[in-house]
Amino acid sequence: MDEIPPAPHLLIAWHSRTGASAAMAQAAAAEAPNARLLRADMVTGEALLAAAGYLFVFPENLASMSGLMKEMFDSTYYAALGRIEGRPYATIIAAGSDGEGAQRQIDRIATGWRLRRVAPPLIVNFAAQTPEAIAAPKQVPDKVLKQCREMGSALAEGLSQGIF
Secondary structure: OOOOOOOOOEEEEEOOOOOHHHHHHHHHHHOOOOEEEEEHHHOOHHHHHHOOEEEEEEEEEOOEEOHHHHHHHHHHHHHHOOOOOOOEEEEEEEEOOOOHHHHHHHHHHHHHHOOEEOOOOEEEEOOOOOHHHHHOOOOOOHHHHHHHHHHHHHHHHHHHOOOO
């Protein structure tokens, strides 16, 4: 989805190393009319400003958000600072353990931007603890993909109805 949908639209910014976060982001976009799905390295300050709300989907790496996702925030932080306050956001995290460190990081950034969390975090624990399991492509269970579709749909609907 390269074109900017008409406002109000949901920006789904994602990063994935093993396919889990990509699959979850795509599922979230599948039933979210007017969603714009952008890989984290393609997100610009303009893309953030154009969106009415955000869904951030990324893996936990070493108890933190992935580096590419952090780079997205670093490179767009000042372009958005003071200009997106009050906008809604939610998160989906592909975790190897508990995902809590990554969740705390994103919540601190969202606090700086003064975003408003509108859904509890969806943290999916893939329990990958060995080097082989961590690097292996991930299969996301259908139940989880359904939760992602529901989250994307609910966020998009909330934006279109003016609830958020």
